[in-house]
Amino acid sequence: MLKQRTPLPGFGLSLGVTVFYLGVMVLLPLSALFAASGALPWDSFVRAVGSPRAVAAFQLTVGTSALAAALNVFFGGLTAWALVRYRFPGKKIIDGLIDLPFALPTAVAGITLTELYAPTGWLGRPLAALGLPAAFSRVGIVIALVFIGLPFAVRTLQPVLEDMDRDMEEAASTLGAGRWQIFRRVVFPPLVPALLTGFALTLARGIGEYGSVIFIAGNMPLKTEIVPLLIMTRLEQYDTGGAAALATVLLLVSFVLLFSINALQAWTRRRQGASA
Amino acid sequence: MARRARAALALAALAFPAGAATPSREILNASYDATRAFYQEYNRWFEAHWREKTGETVVVRQSHGGSGKQARAVIDGLEADVVTLALAGDIDAIAERSGHIAPNWRERLPSGGVSYYSTIVFLTRRGNPKNIRDWEDLARPGVSVITPNPKTSGGARWNFLAAWAHGLDLTKTEAGAREFVTRLYRNVPVLDSGARGAAMTFGRRRLGDALIAWESEALLLQRDFPEEGWELVRPSISVRAEPCAAWVDDVVVRRGTRDVAEAYLKGLHAPAAADLARRHFFRVGEDKTINGTRLVSIDAWGGWRAAQRTHFSEGGTFDEIFDPGRR
Helix, strand or coil: CCCCCCCCCCHHHHHHHHHHHHHHHHHHHHHHHHHHHHCCCHHHHHHHHHCHHHHHHHHHHHHHHHHHHHHHHHHHHHHHHHHHHCCCCCHHHHHHHCCHHHHCCHHHHHHHHHHHHCCCCCCHHHHHHCCCCECECHHHHHHHHHHHHHHHHHHHHHHHHHHCCCHHHHHHHHCCCCHHHHHHHHHHHHHHHHHHHHHHHHHHHHHHCCCCHHHHHCCCCCCCCCHHHHHHHHHHCCCHHHHHHHHHHHHHHHHHHHHHHHHHHHHHHHHHHHHC | CHHHHHHHHHHHHHHCCCCCCCCCCEEEEEEEHHHHHHHHHHHHHHHHHHHHHHCCCCEEEEEEECHHHHHHHHHCCCCCCEEEECCHHHHHHHHHHHCCCCCCHHHCCHHHHCCCEEEEEEEECCCCCCCCCCHHHHCCCCCCEECCCCCCCHHHHHHHHHHHHHHHHHHCCHHHHHHHHHHHHCCCCCCCCCHHHHHHHHHCCCCCCEEEEEHHHHHHHHHHCHHHCCEEECCCEEEEECCEEEECHHHHHHHCCHHHHHHHHHHCCCHHHHHHHHHCCCECCCCCEECCEEEECHHHHCHHHHHHHHHHCCCCHHHHHCCHHHC
């Protein structure tokens, strides 16, 4: 398996640089955030994050992000599959398009999506005629989160699919397995860790997203108000402590979610390792 | 190696373009969204005026954003020599929270730093199909109203206070005013974070039967979209929405621009500036009524500090509208 000694020199130096870099770029701002919310007396902290409005916002943010992540893992998985397994005209272009949501300023994405899905927009008008809500509802939030999260799902699955050995599928086929059986028992299991990573990344991206969502959400308290907006609202009122408290809790929620997904991933990998 | 180093340098140069050399003094005016066009013209006037008076060439730069956001940027250290914001409360916030502005800023300029003002009006669809004439019509069931979130938009705080003024005038009680704004805000389908966003929602997305807006913004919208046929409706009672100006003491001392900053803000009270303000649909003067609209000033609330505490702080009257316990 892995070599005990790495052939690369300078382990101590690179570790030192890594620790310093992470410390300055990640840990320092995070500790400043914790310090700012820590300066808040406990009861104001609880009031800031426990009000019905904040609780509704947390539920909304996590719920819509999870739904968007699930949709992205499914459709992003299909996209990755099509891109890796099939050859078709325009494949390179589609492959390039996937990354666009990364590059587009999120505000532009939000405004464009709102334009499309508003009751006067190309897609919003027929949807409104059918009585389906799009922009300015929770559906709008999910649409925006799906848009910005798609590359995360596709790009985590693509390399795994590319590396996948087709011999196993062929072997399964010669042994008489049906197509569904092959998919379920041969193709799918090794993909699970990547699917989970894709889900986790998309979820985390969605929980922190502000720019694209505020345009399409409607921003009504208790209904379509996401936590990042609530944080901005607190800052706008010069309530830095309250904003930091909300941010801290949001960060903890993300951390717990990411940590559990990572644990789940490690567990599936171990189980597969044992069964293989 | 040398090539790579050069490439890295080129990247760094892209990321941090060198500032142009500044031979002349310059000042930065941190203002809010709705004044961009006005200050572009005023800055040109002032630069010429200053050159004529002193022979010195100064450059005025401007920065625009939500009023509260700009205030926070100055608190956090944005090097603005002067601030011209949507409400006195935002300048008070800078003075109180950072000390960058002296607490007596209102006494240093004519009229407390107010050189132009506006009022709150409604914009309705062509032909005013819902027959919206006054505040009460906005709270009717079945009418949809667009106004931004007063928590994130300084302009929208004036909208809220104008609605409150009507409720208070009608019922003469706080409870009545509260009941009225609650009914009104339940007719709001989207709470945009700023006035420009609300105008987009009403204008481009065609949401809402009426937009509550500053008169200056409403007239601009009418001028820019004549094909829409939006109608301007003046309520019987409204507020005197007064944007305020002050120089930022810490910054002008450090940069040695106090004389320019002060002249810049005093110049806003000159007749030429008043003409410019009028051309950009602001109002100048001391009218108590405009075309039949009675104007209430912020003094009716005992100043911005009190209004902020009662209505827009955590748990204030605006929060109560959305309190689930009261729905």
